[in-house]
Amino acid sequence: MRRSASASKKTGQTNSTNPISYSPSDLFRTASSKASSKEMERIDNQFYLYANMSSGMIDPEGIETLCSDMEVDHTDVRILMLAWKMKAEKQGYFTLEEWRRGLKALRADTVSKLKKALPELEKEVRRPSNFEDFYSYSFCYCLTEEKQKSIDTESICQLLDLVLGSQFRAQVDYFIEYLKIQSDYKVINLDQWMGFFRFCNEINFPDLSNYNPDLAWPLILDIFVEWMQAKQS
């Protein structure tokens, strides 16, 4: 039922004047639409393998199962990247639409293909043009309550390690140390989160020679830099 509907959606312009003779492009189109609808069917099937029947979504349990099937730890950053690719809204859950979006984009209609697509996905995410978006996504993904704007520092430490640890090991380690010691800030908001990313990209580390607190850096970074400089002297 749906298949044909989606098929006709895809092939917007059918040659209705001469239904008998198909042009090569028509053939291709029909063939590919048939293929894509088959693909979609498989993707949906995969979804229902992991989804919770009552909620109609893949829930945390389902995700864990998925992860073990892919032989990836559920705390692995690549799962977060997958969520990004899916544009998943709620942490720990995938809706059918999100699932479809992600797997279609990755051209994976089976879990094994999905697993194989992970390295490529990682490369894509780490591309500078994408990474900032991924970085900001990962913060928002962790906001669980409706009006929530900030995340507690403990979770931030974990998130930072996960998302930036491989790229900016030193900065992340020191910043995490600082966050654990200080008591001024109990939560971090998106502005501060993004500020840290800019900090990693622009500021020489660990000498911090080009950091200027008179500029618009978030205050928490000014204090972090002061703390670092005190440590270093």
Next chain:
Amino acid sequence: MGGSLYQRIEKECEEHISAALRSLVGQSPDLVVFLSLVEKCWQDLCDQMLMIRGIALFLDRTYVKQNSNVRSLWDMGLQLFRKHLSLAPEVEHKTVTGLLRMIESERLGEAVDRTLLNHLLKMFTALGIYSESFEKPFLECTSEFYAAEGMKYMQQSDVPDYLKHVEMRLHEENERCFLYLDAITRKPLIATAERQLLESHIPAILDKGFMTLMDGHRIEDLQRMYSLFSRASLDSVLEESFSKNEAFCNTIKDSFEHLINLRQNRPAELIAKFLDEKLRAGNKGISEEELEGTLDKVLVLFRFIQGKDVFEAFYKKDLAKRLLLGKSASIDAEKSMISKLKTECGSQFTNKLEGMFKDIELSKEINESFKQSSQARMKLPSGIEMSVHVLTTGYWPTYPPMDVRLPHELNVYQDIFKEFYLSKYSGRRLMWQNSLGHCVLKADFPKGKKELAVSLFQTVVLMLFNDAQKLSFLDIKDSTGIEDKELRRTLQSLACGKVRVLQKFPKGRDVEDDDSFIFNEGFTAPLYRIKVNAIQMKETVEENTSTTERVFQDRQYQVDAAIVRIMKTRKVLSHTLLITELFQQLKFPIKPADLKKRIESLIDREYLERDKNNPQIYNYLA
């Protein structure tokens, strides 16, 4: 003929002078004696030259005048003396040494022959060798002397004493210039002394003493510090180039200002407290002129305070108490202080303070009308005297609302007044500030009747004992509804202080939960009218903190409002420009870090955002 006569006179003089000077060589190991000999030598020369000139006056007026390359006889004598003095350098050297030793002795407290010094230094001047031969080594000596003294005294004395000593020394050196030094030495001399005694010790002085002086309200000492420091930089104007000096001058003023404001609101608070003490009644033996003088001195320090809003908050709080409890020493002095502040800071600063005075005066009129009013005459029982201060909100400090369950009669009286007032000024809202009320109670003690001047809260507590002999703390708390801390303070003032109208069981200074109180049957006191409400004038720690906090909170609102105002106008603005604008607009000290905090708070509340392409720029979010 004139020529040969001149030459013969010159030759005679020369022989005589050279012999006189030579005779000084090797004379007297005692320097003072030696100096006297030199003086005599010089005196003789002067006398003799004068005489010769007198005799050969005609020669001076004709031959000398006609020949430009010929000195006058007097000058000739001087020149010969100078020449032969330089030929006997040990004489000159010994003379200078002797002079310097004498001056050093005098500095160390010994009495010296000032006339001798005077004459010899005049001799140096007359000979034209004062600067080179005397002044130069003298200034060097002075520098060494005060360098050593400065160090010694800084270690030994505390800052106020050190500054007094410095002041004394500078005065001394100044005197020296009148007594025997040439006037041209004054400026470099003072500069040298100041440099060694003050400038090289400024950091230590400010470090060591400044806080103690501020904490101890040592206004006169601070005044001295300021005047010494500002003089120090003024006098070095002549020593250094103009541009260097201006920076230095500013450095002194800036560092003074910086230090006075390092402790944030403390100086403002202390100055306000100091003024409160001076303006309160009970300052015995201080004349009007003295008070005026003190007020002026305080203003000098006031100029340095950056956070004047803190000062205003404390000053207002203290002024309110003085006015409402009738504790001002003199309304004229109060008004004089306000007008000084007005001159200093403009009328906006003093508007509210002036409003407070207006309210007090207006209240007097209202109370007069009230007494005459039908409400008072018909409803207020005779024997009850009631007066009310009606305060305009906004002029007066904010008083936290204090709950209390007034006894029925007091409620009635309050309502009577309210009815009267609202009949005159309809549409106004009156709120009773019970924490500020005070009463005079007539008390019947077995040992004699007394009148007690008490606060309203004390009244409420005491009146409970009209119906009960003994009450527990919790009973009193229940009946009066007074807040816990406040109630404990009130009971303490009635049962644990000097005047014990109540007795507390068990005894002790602090009021505990299971304490009980009884009416003090055995109460006696020498006076008929007794003040028990001193606590109202005292400042509680909470009051102090809350005053400061309110000022800081208020500043936060002002910053937020300023940021929004600026961004609304500009729509798009860089961080650095925003900060610059804010510093221009805000009248109180604030750190850039605090401004950043407010900016981030406004970003969080979505009044502004960082520009997506340039994080240094803020966009206004409508």
